Amino acid sequence: MDNGKLSAVRVAVREAPFRSFLGRQEPSIVQFSPQAGNSLVVDQNDYHFDHAFRSSVSQEQLYDALIQPLVDKLFCGFQCTAMAYGQTGTGKSYSMGMVTDKEPTKEEHLGVLPRCLRDILDRVAAQQENTAERTRITASFIEIYNEKAFDLLSTSPMDPMVTSRCQSRTCMPLASQQDLQRLLQLGTSNRHVRRTNMNAKSSRSHAIVTIHVWQEDGKELARMNIVDLAGSEGVRRTGHEGVARQEGVNINLGLLSINKVVMALAAGHAVIPYRDSILTTVLQESLTSQSYLTFLACISPHSCDLTETISTLRFAKSAKRLRLNPQQMNMARAHQLQLQQKQSMAARTPHIFRRVMTSSTSVKRSRPPQNAGAGAPIQNSSYLMPPKAKESMPLMQLQRTRSEMGLTPKAKKRAREELQLEMGLIAPSVSDMSESSLVQPQVVKPLALPMLHLQRTRSEMVLTPKGERRCVQDGCSPDVTLSNSGLHLIIPLNRGQEEELQLDATLVEPSRINFSDCTQEEQDSKAMAPPPPPDNGRRRSRSFFHSSVLSIPEEPGAQQQQPQQPMRCLFFSSPFSPINLQTADSLQMSGILPLETSVRPQVRRSARLNSMCNITQPPPEQQHQQQKNESVLRRSMRLAVKSEKGVVQTKDLLTTQISGSVRVRGVRSKAAATNWMSKHRVMFLNLLNTAEVRELQKLPGIGPKTAFALVMQRSRLGGFQSLAQIESLPIWAGKKWLRVCQANCLDP
C-alpha cells in the first residue's frame, strides 16, 4: 500500500483516437511535448497537467498511472473521486469503463471501473488472508438525466429519486468478479444512451458509481466515486430536437455547474454553488476539500473540435488550481462535528467578537490530527471556511475589521515599519527586550513623547492575570479566542514563542488614554507616571484602566526586593489592536455581552484617533484653534471612557511623575467639579461652533452624518448660542443627544 505523498488534485488529459466517420485522417491538433510527458500544445497554447496521455496509451497504463494511487488512498480511509470530462465521443465512457456492450469486453479495453473494483476486491481478499478484520465492499450506480437522479440498481430504475434522498441509494454487495459483472451490466444497461451526430452510443446522462468500503463494525471507512459525465457539446452539433435537445441543455447545465463549483473551490470562495444542479448536489460530498480528486479531460484530435477541446483544456486548467487537504473520512466527520459546535457557539457570541474568533489568525491554532496515516497529508481544514474568509460574513467586512485590529499581515508589517522608525525615540525599546528581561520589571527612560506619537507606537505589552508582564512580539497582536472553557489570550512573545492565558479580564480600547487636562509636558510626564502604591487595591486597577500607557504595579514582594527601582514601565497600545489586558479586579467580566457594546465604539474611536494622527498640518492661523479643539476632544474622550465604566468621580486622585519624583496632584472638591463642568460645557460649545466636520466626527457619539448636520445647522443659524439650542435642533433622533452628552461627559 502506497502511503507516499499524492497530490490531492490531479488532472490528466487523454487524447481520443481519430474517428473514421469524420473523414480522412488529418494531423492532430494536439502536440505532445517529447521531453515532458505531461505537457501539450493546442492552438499554440501550452498546457501542463499531471499526465498527458496520447491516443495510443492503453487502458491499463491509464489505470496504473491515474487511478491506482487513488485506490491506495481509498484503503487509507480517504474519499476519492475520479471524473471524466470532455466533449462527446472522446472516450469518457470508454476510459471510465462504463460501456453498455452486451458481449464481454476484452481485457485490454476494460476501463477504470472494472479494473478499480477488481483491484479493490483483490486487496480486500489479501487483507483478509492476513488479518481477522473483515472489510465489506458495496457499490451504487446512479445517473443524472434531465436534472433528475435515477437509481440504476434499484428495482424501478426509471423512477426518479428524491434529490434529498440521493445518498440512500441501492448498494449492491461486491464479493466476487461475478458480482462486479452483474453490477456493470445492470447499471450500464439501464443508462440513458442515444445516437447523436457525434457518437453512436452517446451517454445522455451523468453516471456516478460509488464504491463504499465498510469496516466490520458497520462504519464506512472510505468511498470512491467514479463519474462519467455526459459529453459537453453544442446542442447545434448533436443535431437534436425536442426531448433530445432538452437532454443536451440539461447536460450542459450540469457541466456548467461542475465548472462553477470547481472555479469557486479554486478561488477559495466561501459559498460554493452546489445547489445549482442535481449533479453538483449529488456530488457535493465528493467535491470538497476533504477528498482526493482526479480529473480526466478527454479531448479530440480533430480540428473541427478545436473549440470544444480548448474549452475542455480550460476546465482542466482551472481544476489544476484547486487546493485541497483531504481528510480521512472518520476524521472529516469529527471535523464536521467540531465545525457545527463552533458555529453554534458563534451564534451565541456577539457579532464583533465573532469576527475576532473566526478570523484565521485569531482562532486558536489547532493541532493536526495525530492519527493520520503515515505520510498522509491530513490537515485540519475546511474548505467552507477558507483561510481568507472562514465565516459567513462578507469577506471584505472581515478583512477590514481584521485590518483595523492590526491582525492582517499588512497591518502587522505597517506596524513593524513604523516601530522601526520610532526605535530611535524609545530607548530601550520594549521590542528589543530579551525574553528573560521581560519577566523582570524594566525601567524605561522617561521620554517626552507626544500623545499621538505614543498612540502610533506599535509595541505592545500585556499584563497577565497574575500581574506579570509580557512583551508582545514586535508588530504582533495578542489573539483572543473564546472556547467553552472561557476567554483565552494568546500572546506572541519574542523568539517566536507564544503564551496562552485564560482571561479574567475584558477588552480595553487603545484610545482609553488618561491624560488629564494639563500641558503637553505634563501629559508626557504622566505617560511615565508610576502606579499608585501596591496596597491601593481597587484604586490601583483603575489607574491601569485610565491609561493605555499603562503603569505596572509591582507585586508587593517584588517591590521589597527592588526598593530602589522606580516602578515604571510603558505599555504602548496600537490603535490597530484594541485588545489590551486589564487586571481582573478592574472590571469583572459579566458574560460576553458587554464586550460588544464596549468594543465597537472603541474600534471606531481608535480609528478616529488614528486618522487624527494623519491629519496634515493646517495653516498657522488655524493651528491655535485646532490645538484648543483637540484638547477639548481629548478630554471629552477621556471623560467618556471614565463615564462608560462609572469611574468618574468628583474626587479623583491623580498621580503624576515629573522628572522621576512622585507627587499627588490634587483632590477635586465638589465645587471644583461643578466649576469644571461649566467650563467643559463652554469649551464643548466652543468646539461645536468652530470645528469642521472632520473634527466634529471624532467626538464620541458623533458620526459623519451628525457632524455634517451640525455644521449645516451652524451655518444656517450663524452659530450656536447654547447647548440647549443644539439640543433643540431637529437632527437628533430619539435619545441621540442624550447619548452624545453621556459620551462627552456633559450634563444633558
Ligand SMILES: Nc1ncnc2c1ncn2[C@@H]1O[C@H](COP(=O)(O)OP(=O)(O)OP(=O)(O)O)[C@@H](O)[C@H]1O
Ligand atoms: N482510447 C480509445 N481507444 C479505443 N477506442 C476508443 C478510445 N476512446 C474512445 N473510443 C471509442 O470511441 C467511441 C466513443 O467513445 P465513448 O462513448 O467513450 O465517448 P464519450 O466521450 O463517452 O461520449 P459521450 O459523451 O457521447 O458518451 C466508443 O466506441 C469507444 O469505443
